[in-house]
Amino acid sequence: MPREPLSVVVTRRLPEQVEARLGELFDVRLRSDDAPMSREELVLAAKSADVLVPTITDTIDSTLLAQAGDRLKLIANYGAGVDHIDVATARQRGILVSNTPGVLTDDTADMTMALLLAVIRRIPEGLAVMQTGEWSGWAPTAFLGGRVGGRRLGILGMGRIGQAVARRAAAFGMQVHYHNRKRLRPETEEALGATYWESLDQMVSRMDVISINCPSTPSTFHLLNARRLKLLKPSAVLVNTSRGEVIDEAALTRMLRAGEIAGAGLDVYEHGSEGNPALRELPNVVLLPHMGSATVEGRVEMGEKVIINIKTFEDGHRPPDLVVPSML
Structure with a gap:
């Protein structure tokens, strides 16, 4: 029997072509508006997804990770910085963290x-x-x-x-x-x-x-x-x-x-x-309102890296942009 696609939750609106490709490859739940998720929404997303795709506006701390349950296995961050994610706690709970370095x-x-x-x-x-x-x-x-x-x-x-x-x-x-x-x-x-x-x-x-x-x-x-x-x-x-x-x-x-x-x-x-x-x-x-990475090309390339990290993980391999605590 064919394997069911990964359940992926995206916390913010992403470029249209990135969202379309995510929809083709995974069982994805996209954000209908561009407001950040509330804490409650973020907890529910972490409980219901195999993969969470957060951004810098989402705080993924030890308290949230403790409520995530056993389903969540990958946090594929949309962005290079991961200071909003408790990487060490995630790894202790068996959750991998990836990011999108280099494109910006x-x-x-x-x-x-x-x-x-x-x-x-x-x-x-x-x-x-x-x-x-x-x-x-x-x-x-x-x-x-x-x-x-x-x-x-x-x-x-x-x-x-x-x-x-x-x-x-x-x-x-x-x-x-x-x-x-x-x-x-x-x-x-x-x-x-x-x-x-x-x-x-x-x-x-x-x-x-x-x-x-x-x-x-x-x-x-x-x-x-x-x-x-x-x-x-x-x-x-x-x-x-x-x-x-x-x-x-x-x-x-x-x-x-x-x-x-x-x-x-x-x-x-x-x-x-x-x-x-x-x-x-x-x-x-x-x-300026955090515009350093705000180019169409850069944001699309970030999305492509997120997709590659998720797809590689789904295929049973180490995501190419895996973040480990010793890197921080």
Whole structure:
């Protein structure tokens, strides 16, 4: 007898072609609207599915996993980051976790450069004047930003995305520096033209721009805390397209308001979508609604990885993007 297809529950709306392919391959239950599942809905989904496909907006903690029952065998996360999933508890309960790494590298690096340019060249201020019709004509001293070329860029986290940022920054004439858990191989450093700093404190204090490109882990929580933020030059700019928890957002807000940091470009926030309201009032801050991965191509490729992970698991093999606690 043919084997019954896996029961798959998807917690959020995905690109149409991804949902169509999931429907062809599996017994899938899709979301009818794009609102996040409530806690109760998420528990019911975990109880009724062989495979759960959550996103960053779903908290899959030990309490939820304890209520999942015995049916759930794979959490095929739609996204690269898994800090919203208790991977260790899942594995203890015999539940595998997979993710979608690698497909968003270029998209996120592009957004990093977009935020960097937007802050340094004061693009949102110029846009606002044009949209309100208040522009009175060109003036020699109006909207003076800074030159990007020649600035020192310090990249915190030199994985795939960090290296992609380094390549783009070099094309803009920036000097590339980095801090990472492990130093890159000499040939990689040479290819990127990147200078390694073993001391994060020393790197932070000497850079014109800091780009956050490291994952959220217990060791990176508030890595840029109030003390370390104080080391930044008053002319420095901070860009974060990684995870909001890496920065002490309250301390950053205070320093931006006081003029102790020149500006910031943020796509992620410490408390999810609820960035500090005081940040919205500052002209030297550019805020985006977590758009780093928001390209059609990237979101479709994420879905394709989810499908491959589920199909490989269904065929009795290890999902290619399996996440294990030792990786975190």
